[in-house]
Amino acid sequence: MNRPATLLVAFLVTFATITAGSAVAGYATADGTAPSPEIENDHYLEEDLINDGTPGQADVTMSSDESSQTVVVDPGVEAGGTPGLGLLALLGFGGPDVADRDIRPLANALIENGHDVRVYAPDDDQRRPRDSPDGEPTTLGEELAEADAFVTFRTDYSDEELEDIESFVDGDGRVLLATEPGATFEQPGPASLDARLDVTTGTGYVYNMAENDLNYQRVYAEPDADSALTADVDRAVFPTATTVGTAAGSAEFRPIAGSELSTTRAATEEPLLVRDDGVVMVGDSDFLSPENAQRADNDVLIGNLADFLVTNDRNPARQPPNTDDRAGPTGPTGPTGPTQPQEPTENATSAGGSDTATAR
Amino acid sequence: MLCRFPVWPYSGMSTDTLSSTVTPRRQIAAVVLAAALLGVVFAPTVYGMTNETSDAVAVVEIEGPVNTALADDVESELTSIRGNESVGAVVLKIDTSGGAPVASERIYKAVQRTGEEMTVIASVQEISASGGYYAMAPADEIYVLPTSLVGSIGLNAPSPRTTSPISGPSGPDKVGGNAIEGWAERQTLADTFVNAMMAERGETFRMPREEVAKADVYLGTEAVRNGFADEIGSLNEAIHAAATAEDLGDYRVDTRETGPDSPFPILIRTDQQVVAVHANDPGYGDVEPMGVAYVHLDSVPHVDTIERFSADDISAERAGAAADGSGAADESGADGTTDGSAPAGAGGASA
Numbered sequence: 056m057n058r059p060a061t062l063l064v065a066f067l068v069t070f071a072t073i074t075a076g077s078a079v080a081g082y083a084t085a086d087g088t089a090p091s092p093e094i095e096n097d098h099y100l101e102e103d104l105i106n107d108g109t110p111g112q113a114d115v116t117m118s119s120d121e122s123s124q125t126v127v128v129d130p131g132v133e134a135g136g137t138p139g140l141g142l143l144a145l146l147g148f149g150g151p152d153v154a155d156r157d158i159r160p161l162a163n164a165l166i167e168n169g170h171d172v173r174v175y176a177p178d179d180d181q182r183r184p185r186d187s188p189d190g191e192p193t194t195l196g197e198e199l200a201e202a203d204a205f206v207t208f209r210t211d212y213s214d215e216e217l218e219d220i221e222s223f224v225d226g227d228g229r230v231l232l233a234t235e236p237g238a239t240f241e242q243p244g245p246a247s248l249d250a251r252l253d254v255t256t257g258t259g260y261v262y263n264m265a266e267n268d269l270n271y272q273r274v275y276a277e278p279d280a281d282s283a284l285t286a287d288v289d290r291a292v293f294p295t296a297t298t299v300g301t302a303a304g305s306a307e308f309r310p311i312a313g314s315e316l317s318t319t320r321a322a323t324e325e326p327l328l329v330r331d332d333g334v335v336m337v338g339d340s341d342f343l344s345p346e347n348a349q350r351a352d353n354d355v356l357i358g359n360l361a362d363f364l365v366t367n368d369r370n371p372a373r374q375p376p377n378t379d380d381r382a383g384p385t386g387p388t389g390p391t392g393p394t395q396p397q398e399p400t401e402n403a404t405s406a407g408g409s410d411t412a413t414a415r
Numbered sequence: 416m417l418c419r420f421p422v423w424p425y426s427g428m429s430t431d432t433l434s435s436t437v438t439p440r441r442q443i444a445a446v447v448l449a450a451a452l453l454g455v456v457f458a459p460t461v462y463g464m465t466n467e468t469s470d471a472v473a474v475v476e477i478e479g480p481v482n483t484a485l486a487d488d489v490e491s492e493l494t495s496i497r498g499n500e501s502v503g504a505v506v507l508k509i510d511t512s513g514g515a516p517v518a519s520e521r522i523y524k525a526v527q528r529t530g531e532e533m534t535v536i537a538s539v540q541e542i543s544a545s546g547g548y549y550a551m552a553p554a555d556e557i558y559v560l561p562t563s564l565v566g567s568i569g570l571n572a573p574s575p576r577t578t579s580p581i582s583g584p585s586g587p588d589k590v591g592g593n594a595i596e597g598w599a600e601r602q603t604l605a606d607t608f609v610n611a612m613m614a615e616r617g618e619t620f621r622m623p624r625e626e627v628a629k630a631d632v633y634l635g636t637e638a639v640r641n642g643f644a645d646e647i648g649s650l651n652e653a654i655h656a657a658a659t660a661e662d663l664g665d666y667r668v669d670t671r672e673t674g675p676d677s678p679f680p681i682l683i684r685t686d687q688q689v690v691a692v693h694a695n696d697p698g699y700g701d702v703e704p705m706g707v708a709y710v711h712l713d714s715v716p717h718v719d720t721i722e723r724f725s726a727d728d729i730s731a732e733r734a735g736a737a738a739d740g741s742g743a744a745d746e747s748g749a750d751g752t753t754d755g756s757a758p759a760g761a762g763g764a765s766a
Contacts, residue, residue: 091494091497092531092532094527096527098610098613104603110595111595264625264628346595349595
């Protein structure tokens with residue numbers, strides 16, 4: 056092999072050795088994306104992870120066959136200052152506030168069974184407690200004078216209005232008071248209404264972390280004993296409820312085991328719905344809304360409450376509050392026969408009361 | 416002038432001739448000199464190779480709101496770390512009150528994958544709550560400082576509402592929705608979070624699932640007792656523990672910054688929900704509503720609070736501008752304004 060050929064071979068061998076070495080080194084030290092280890096996260100695949108969002112069905116029926124009664128509803132003033140917007144708003148029209156249609160299932164049941172539902176919607180000047188001029192009847196008093204039952208979500212009444220409500224109860228009128236945990240803090244004077252109706256409102260709200268209706272604040276409640284209000288109800292759902300009490304009456308619904316109170320973080324069995332003769336107090340108002348009426352046995356409970364409201368011994372023509380007596384001493388002006396609240400279907404309402412209501 | 420000295424190779428001098436002209440002593444000296452020069456050139460490289468240990472503990476910073484940008488960075492860094500044989504252990508330096516559910520899950524999965532290959536220790540600075548806790552839960556150990564905050568295992572979401580009929584959408588759930596379905600969806604989101612935490616640390620928590628789901632936050636001193644954390648210790652102690660767990664001996668610390676360079680986004684809560692704001696003077700594209708969030712709400716300022724303090728700043732700036740740009744009479748008026756606003760600001764701060 057001549058000299059140029061030797062030099063060429065030496066060049067090629069050296070070049071090939073260096074480039075091949077570089078290739079091997081590069082391959083050996085390649086730093087690409089590392090393979091990801093496979094990880095099984097079984098907790099994402101648990102069968103009961105997905106909560107059932109089926110809204111459910113509601114069938115609010117009344118067992119009472121009472122003739123037409125008049126039920127006055129005070130939808131109350133929203134915490135943010137938004138007033139009630141009247142019957143249309145109450146039934147879901149004309150107002151942006153969902154709260155204004157909260158009792159449509161109850162109102163519908165009453166209307167379908169021939170009863171008269173009136174909405175007490177105070178004007179701007181009356182949305183906060185304000186004493187009426189001496190001798191002048193309050194607007195609420197005028198409404199209650201013609202009513203057999205009163206449903207209210209409001210607590211900040213004036214002294215005169217409180218007097219009318221108390222007279223109404225003394226005159227065998229039925230009252231359903233639905234409060235909310237926030238009402239204790241946001242509205243003045245709820246204790247005054249509680250005192251007039253001989254009921255109490257607890258502090259904080261009830262929750263249940265273990266067993267609830269899709270949220271810890273949407274608590275289940277069970278009947279405390281068999282009664283007209285608890286008939287055929289296994290469980291009711293109360294969203295954001297506070298505890299309530301009564302001195303002389305009875306507990307109707309208590310939260311299920313495992314429920315706790317927000318203020319104490321301790322277990323509570325305090326009732327969420329109580330009854331003292333003609334007064335029912337419930338520590339929640341949202342359970343009456345259309346979507347919540349479809350949960351658990353809320354529809355049955357609403358039907359029972361409708362029966363409670365229309366089954367009374369009241370005769371508006373002869374029992375207070377009577378606006379004609381505003382200037383005189385307040386007190387019962389007519390017969391106030393004993394009520395038998397546990398057996399509403401056996402308490403026939405006087406024909407005079409019904410006639411008065413329907414003749415409006 | 417002709418060169419007097421023979422020039423090799425043109426001189427045609429043979430090897431024998433060279434040997435005769437360069438003595439063996441000189442040849443050795445030349446070789447030693449050449450070796451010394453080469454040695455000086457390569458010495459720093461060799462020194463660096465021998466002086467720097469091949470083992471490293473990577474410190475991955477997870478700070479600020481947990482969002483997509485942060486998750487992108489953390490995933491990328493942890494992937495790089497897993498492919499880097501010199502990294503023997505990872506410490507997550509955590510300081511976040513949470514954020515978006517999906518971003519939290521992404522970091523959670525990335526930490527899980529990394530934990531399969533090496534020791535991962537989380538070191539909580541001020542707070543690791545909600546989505547932040549979610550992200551670090553797969554770590555082998557959680558280090559906290561005595562007053563760090565950890566926990567808040569739960570979901571923040573506005574109350575679902577049934578909406579009035581809306582004309583236009585192709586289906587009833589396209590816009591709006593059913594309240595009960597909304598409650599179910601929220602509860603599933605919350606359960607997903609709680610279940611994951613129970614799977615990761617259920618045996619460590621010294622409380623039942625229902626108590627964990629209350630979403631409380633705990634100080635570090637309490638967290639090491641109830642199982643929300645494992646050790647009280649600083650970042651350095653966490654790094655040392657990670658290195659020790661992997662028998663690294665000598666090691667270096669390789670810090671990996673993540674997330675955006677700017678201090679944004681910041682989280683602000685309104686009465687309805689939490690929003691992420693991506694600019695100091697945000698335009699339409701800089702505000703990102705977060706319908707649902709794994710976030711510790713107490714750590715997120717309310718927009719009213721920000722507006723109140725901003726109003727104080729603005730009034731102070733205006734007063735200052737008036738004082739700078741006017742005469743003595745105007746200055747006295749500006750001072751009065753400033754004096755009047757200062758106590759209000761102080762009162763707001765103390766409240």
